[in-house]
Amino acid sequence: MPQQPVVKRSTYCLLMLFWIALHDRSKTFGQGLDIACNDSLATVEPKQCPRNKAERDVAAAKKNCGSLKNTCRSFEYHCVINEWMNGTIDVCAPSMIIQKGKCAEFSTGFKSIRINFLTDCKKYDPPCPESYNSTEAYKYDGCYDMAILTPLPTTTFQMTTASGATVMENSSLTTVRGGNDIPKESEANVSIILIVVVIVIFVIVVIIASVIIFKMKRRRRSSYGDANESEEEREAL
Incomplete structure (x- = not known):
């Protein structure tokens, strides 16, 4: 054979x-695509994030995500950095596990909480663990400090007046720190x-x-x- x-x-x-x-x-x-939620977009607000559980509970009660009509997998209070890392926002969205010691963000494009791979939260104080639930972002407020200290991107415009003089003007690409104008x-x-x-x-x-x-x-x-x-x-x- x-x-x-x-x-x-x-x-x-x-x-x-x-x-x-x-x-x-x-x-x-x-990551984040499977929990995309259109209803989250209407709840996005520029806010200073709570930095302990007591403040987080007060903010969550005020936001009252559970009372808002939605079709998402879940609708939980979050306060995280925005995708441009130049401000913080609170939002009602499905939670997810943030891995690799990174910061949590909310992306308006993906309509979900996501992992911000440009951050290294393990270096912050207190450092982020290898994985944590996105609703616990308040425990690692170094991410908030990083976003607040990130300078806003600017663009320089050259303008010529009626008299022929040239004027240089700087304009911020993001009008409100922590906002959502992207x-x-x-x-x-x-x-x-x-x-x-x-x-x-x-x-x-x-x-x-x-x-x-x-x-x-x-x-x-x-x-x-x-x-x-x-x-x-x-x-x-």
């Missing part, structure tokens, strides 16, 4: 590792880029898997053919 070719374990291991990496990266790219086009572009990246990685995995399967089948057919020829030669003798 002809023996079937044995596929090297390294091929399976490589494919498995690649799939695990893809799965982990997909979760990173898509370009929606940027958030939309980020969403599209992340989706495209995930799709491209998935296609690459499918192509690699297809090539491996094709080579396995061709090797198996070749092995069967060699075995049949050997058997015919023995019968001829």
